[in-house]
Amino acid sequence: MAISAKLVKELREKTGAGMMDCKKALQETDGDIDKAADYLREKGISKAAKKADRIAAEGIVHVASKGNDGVIVEINSETDFVARNEEFQKLVKDIAEHILETKPADIEALNASEMNGKKVEDVMNEAVAKIGEKLTLRRFALAEKTDNDSFGEYLHMGGRIGVLTLVEGSTDDAAAKDVAMHAAALNPKYVSKDEVSQDELEHEREVLKQQALNEGKPEKIVDKMVEGRMRKYLEEICIVDQPFVKDSDQTVEQFLKSKGGTLKTFIRFEVGEGLEKRQENFADEVMGQVNK
Numbered sequence: 001m002a003i004s005a006k007l008v009k010e011l012r013e014k015t016g017a018g019m020m021d022c023k024k025a026l027q028e029t030d031g032d033i034d035k036a037a038d039y040l041r042e043k044g045i046s047k048a049a050k051k052a053d054r055i056a057a058e059g060i061v062h063v064a065s066k067g068n069d070g071v072i073v074e075i076n077s078e079t080d081f082v083a084r085n086e087e088f089q090k091l092v093k094d095i096a097e098h099i100l101e102t103k104p105a106d107i108e109a110l111n112a113s114e115m116n117g118k119k120v121e122d123v124m125n126e127a128v129a130k131i132g133e134k135l136t137l138r139r140f141a142l143a144e145k146t147d148n149d150s151f152g153e154y155l156h157m158g159g160r161i162g163v164l165t166l167v168e169g170s171t172d173d174a175a176a177k178d179v180a181m182h183a184a185a186l187n188p189k190y191v192s193k194d195e196v197s198q199d200e201l202e203h204e205r206e207v208l209k210q211q212a213l214n215e216g217k218p219e220k221i222v223d224k225m226v227e228g229r230m231r232k233y234l235e236e237i238c239i240v241d242q243p244f245v246k247d248s249d250q251t252v253e254q255f256l257k258s259k260g261g262t263l264k265t266f267i268r269f270e271v272g273e274g275l276e277k278r279q280e281n282f283a284d285e286v287m288g289q290v291n292k
Contacts, residue, residue, distance in 0.1 A: 001031055015040050043125065056136045057272035058083050061162030063153040064096045070151045071099045072164040073140040074269045078133040083271075084158070088135075091127050092159075095120065099140055107137060141267045150261070152176030156184045163268045170261025179252060181245070183266045188239035191263055196234065204233055239266060 003026045011022040011033055017040050025043075029035035059076035060083050075092045082088050095110075098120065104110040111121040118126075120137070128135050143166050145151060150173045152165035163180040170176070190196055208229045212222045235241045240253035240263055247255065256263055 001027070003027055003031060007031060007033065011036055011040075041129075043122065043129075056134045057275040059136075059138075059271050060089065060092055060159030061155065061269040061271055062092045062096045062159060063155060063162045063164050064093070064100060065151045065153060065164075066097075066100045068145045068147065068149075069100050069103070070143040070145070070153070070164050070166070071096050071140060072162050072267050072269055073099060074138045074162075074271060076136040076138050076272065076275070077131075082131055082133050082135075085131065088127070088131060089159075091123075091135075095123075095137065096140075099142065103142060107139065110140065111137065139269070141269075143265065143267065147171075149264070150176040152178070152180035152266075154180035154184055156181075159271070161268070161270045163266060165266045166264040167256060167259075167261040168264045170256065170259045172259045172261065175256065175259040175261065178244075178246060179239075179256065179263060180266065182242070182252060183239060183268050185245055186239070186242055187268065187270075188242060188266075189237040190239070191265060192238050192240050193234045196237070201230070205230060208233070239263065 003023055007026055008019060008022045011017070011026060012019060014033070015022070015037055017025070021040060021043075022036070025036040025039040026033070029039055056076040056078050058078060058080045059074060061072065061074045063070070063072045065071070073092065073096045075088075075095065077083050077088060094115070098113070098115045099110065102110075102113050104113055111119065111124070113120055115123055124135055124137055141164070143151070143164055145166055145168075148169060148171065150167045150171050152163070152167065152173065152175075154163045154177055155161070156163075161184045163183045165176050165180040165183065167176040167179065205226055208226045209222060212225050212229075213219070217225060240251065240256075242252055244250055244252050244255045250258075252263065
């Protein structure tokens with residue numbers, strides 16, 4: 001039957017679900033708004049929509065690989081309680097395995113893909129309804145290697161930080177994992193100075209120059225000082241130039257070279273980085289769970 005825009009609007013206001021979901025629900029229930037609302041609730045769509053404006057900045061990162069494909073994924077929840085929930089953790093692992101199997105281009109393609117006969121978007125909505133918190137499939141990244149390379153997979157604090165490294169020319173997985181652990185600890189921005197843009201280099205150089213002048217250093221030695229500080233700056237942001245955390249007598253590059261490999265790339269996700277965080281104390285968080 002034809003569904004009027006007015007009926008769709010009424011169901012949206014009643015349930016908070018999206019327009020297309022409301023239209024589909026009305027079509028499935030022959031325009032019966034109460035049955036349509038029940039349909040949305042059963043699918044978890046209504047409950048998920050009502051939570052859409054809440055902040056989800058907790059959660060976990062998961063890293064996995066299969067053959068020559070590796071993935072790192074972050075799924076957010078509202079509280080750390082849910083992040084420690086076994087059902088939520090299984091969901092994250094299942095999504096990671098699905099990404100490895102289907103290799104979607106982006107989050108939109110991932111949400112639209114089918115996982116065990118359901119769209120991933122529907123799987124997430126059902127999880128929201130069951131777990132009772134807003135959940136967000138935030139981001140993922142894929143990496144591909146050859147048989148002569150290795151992946152390093154490392155999770156810190158149960159998935160608060162996750163790192164996936166790709167080391168070329170070496171099949172030493174333990175060494176690749178050690179470098180992933182290093183990246184988790186030191187949070188470098190780049191693999192090497194070749195990745196740093198000229199704009200960033202010039203900006204840092206100007207800042208350091210002004211800093212030296214403000215310190216009262218003679219102008220004739222400022223340029224030399226700046227170049228010395230620039231080397232230190234690059235060491236801080238480029239992983240291959242950093243002293244290796246397990247042996248500070250050698251750099252990460254030297255460590256990998258001793259294993260016959262070089263670092264191609266690393267991907268580091270930290271839960272909630274760049275997201276707005278809730279300002280809530282522990283007691284409030286407990287009460288928030290009790291009152292659900």
